[in-house]
Amino acid sequence: MLEARRLECTRGDRRLFSDLSFSLNGGQLLRVAGANGSGKTSLLRIMCGLVSPSAGELRWQGRPIRAEREEYSRNLVFIGHLNALKDDLTALENLQIAAALGGMPADSGRMLSGLDRFGVAHCAELPAKVLSQGQRRRVALARLALTPAVPLWILDEPFSALDVGAVVELERLLASHLASGGMVVLTTHQEVQVVAHAILRVDLDLHSAALQAA
Amino acid sequence: MIRALGWVLRRDLLLAFRRRGDVVNALVFFVIVVSLFPLGVGPEASQLRNMAPGVLWVAALLACMLSLARLFAPDHQDGTLEQMLLAGEPLVVLVMGKVLSHWLMSGLPLVLIAPLLGLQFDLPADALVVLCVSLLIGTPVLSLIGAVGAALTLGVRGSGVLVALLVLPLFVPVLIFGAGSVGATAAGTGAEAHLLLLGGFLALALVLAPWASAAALRIAME
């Protein structure tokens, strides 16, 4: 279980949000909403443990994530708005290294099936720099198909640059992750068609950043 | 942990191999800087012999410093650094892997080419050997200290000049004992003490610098 207690985030002079509390259980999806500049990305980065909040804390399974950073990191996959692909490596190599650093087995068979899931298996041997924006996003998302056992997925605008087919595939993947007890946190501009046990919504536009369960 | 270090090393070496030009450029820079000095001060052999250790070492410092821009900045730009912080492996280990590959790509080539340049300066054979050994021990220290500077200036405006400002003063002890060892050999007083001290610096830097770099990287991510 992931629990946020009275989080506050300030950037320079501006207080982006404060007093933000919520808890996320297995099978639940949390959608972070808010206008541009309301702190969506900052919140996700706080939830990853990349940034520490200016007040409040996050707890994973009841323990503050600060205390066991590496342990917590092993329990999450983060896909930011950057695709984290090296231009000079092929799609397959990118995926292999990402998996290996995350402590997963890095055999190319599994990698290829992950790429296949997002319809980019034919790009496996191409260097990332020749791929289109959408293809790069798909390669980045293929990591999700490799890591079903990692409980917490944190996705920053996962649907951006994707075509309809890939959106459907991602929604299917999210649904199956949730069904098997995983948790998903995401930001998106479009409505998500995911059947979930519960969809929570945090709206950062509300000044108090209160939580509404939908 | 060793596995993660291996993967980082493998990744960075592969990337460096795909961008061989960058490695060659740094090496050519080193050669050019060293070759400029005789043109500036004249070709007199005894003077060049005296200058050689200092010139070679200062050029090595500069070459190492220039290549620091490639250490973390590209990974920071494309988001892979973020993923490394979230890899679930101790960041110190990953930093070690990156520093090791940085040294293999920037320090080691200098060690290999330095004897040739030493010949240009008419250094005797025993001084050439000591030059190589001192570079072999000293350049990893440069990579380790440089990593701290590179991590601190990550994504900061004007980071190229800033990293020089931060890192070069910290290189001073390595310069003194690195160049000193070659000079001492040429003067016939023996270089063991210098090399031992350089080894001491290396041990100290190995223990402390990766922690400082890891801390600086986390700070830079905020």
Added chain:
Amino acid sequence: MNWGNWQNFLAMGGYGLYVWGSYAVTLIVLIAEIVALVTRRRGVIEHLAKYYAARRRNDET
């Protein structure tokens, strides 16, 4: 130490330039820092006063 007269004191046994050069520059540097601190404080207060005035105007409209 008895210098006798001002000339001797200023001459510093022939080292006047160096001795007084050192002391004068030290004094100048320290005074410059004090002046800089005072002006900085004044500037900050002035700037903040403007900042709050602008904020109040914003709140009113």
Added chain:
Amino acid sequence: MSKSGKFSLYYFSSPQSFYPLAGALQPWFAALAAVLCAAGLYISFFVAPTDAQQGESYRIIFIHVPAAWMSMFLYLVMGFWSGVGLVLNTRLSSMVATALAPTGALFTFIALWTGALWGKPTWGTWWVWDARLTSELILLFLYIGFMALQAAIDDQRRADKAGAVLALVGVINIPIIYFSVQWWSTLHQGASVSMKSAPTMAATMLLGMLIMALGFWMYSIAATLARVRCVILERERHTDWVAAEIGGQK
């Protein structure tokens, strides 16, 4: 001072409560600095006798050596507060570290300048690669690097922490640099007269230097307190108490 009447260090670790405290203490340190420096000047010019070897030029040492001491000492203090700020995550300690740097750099500059002016009559040249001067030069670079790094980073929190890491790395390095430079200068035998051995350390001389150093120390505290107050106002401008403070000034 606190409403509950309870005195605690934690109370003063908040910028809001430190600001008036610094304001109250600052004049006292400034006055102490003035008195001590005046006493130091009196000793250095009217009590200390002429040196047999160097004549009157050695009187420069009364500011050179204390300034050199202060410059190194202030870097250590800066490193200490940086470390505290990094470990305990207290904003005030980072602000103190930031405020110390310019004064430290200033004393480094004074040590270099007076060293050069002392060197000319003693060695016949403005600059000698003597161990102390060379270390001071590198120390000046370290100070400049610290200030440049903090100035280049826009995000305040990151600037504090990055500066702290750099200051700590510098603190570990200073002894190594100092030792290396010492070794190097004895090896090359650049200067025959070293600054330490030059005049015999007469008791009055040591006393003068100590009093001068104390004066510089008090001055550094006063200047740092004044600068911390500016930094606090700048950084806490979105708080109500600063708004009230500025409102009260007008």
